[in-house]
Amino acid sequence: MSRPSPLDDPDKAAFAWARWKRMMWLMGGFTAVTVVGVLLYLWATVPEVSIHFYIATALGVGLSMLLMSALMGLVFMSNGTGHDESISDPHDRRD
Template identity: 55%
Template structure:
């Protein structure tokens, strides 16, 4: 039987989710800064080429940074609340570290 997680308690879950969304707000601001810097670097290196290149670069940099931030934020939240330890893993129970 899996043990209880702090995310099962509404108070702790609310605190964890508020920390997650605070992290995402900061990372969104950092992402906008990185997109502006990337577009500035592209303009400096290549000049005014095509608007499609700048749109694709902004979308690619923005998407990659926000997706990475969201997934890492969920990993931090899961680990920080003890949700990772509350699972029941029948496969790992039979494995010895000496094998």
């Protein structure tokens, strides 16, 4: 049987989600700066390309970075709150 998760407590869950949202705002800003940097680099080094190239690059880099940030943030939140420890493994010999 699984143990209760620390995220079942509303105060701990609110703190964890607030920390995750703060991290996502930070990573959103970092992503925006990175996308602008990549676009400036491409504009300076790759001559005469379509505007669609820049749009695709911005969307590809930006969405990839935001998705990776969100998923890694959820991993950190799950581990940092003790949610991972509350899961029981039927193959674990310690239980």
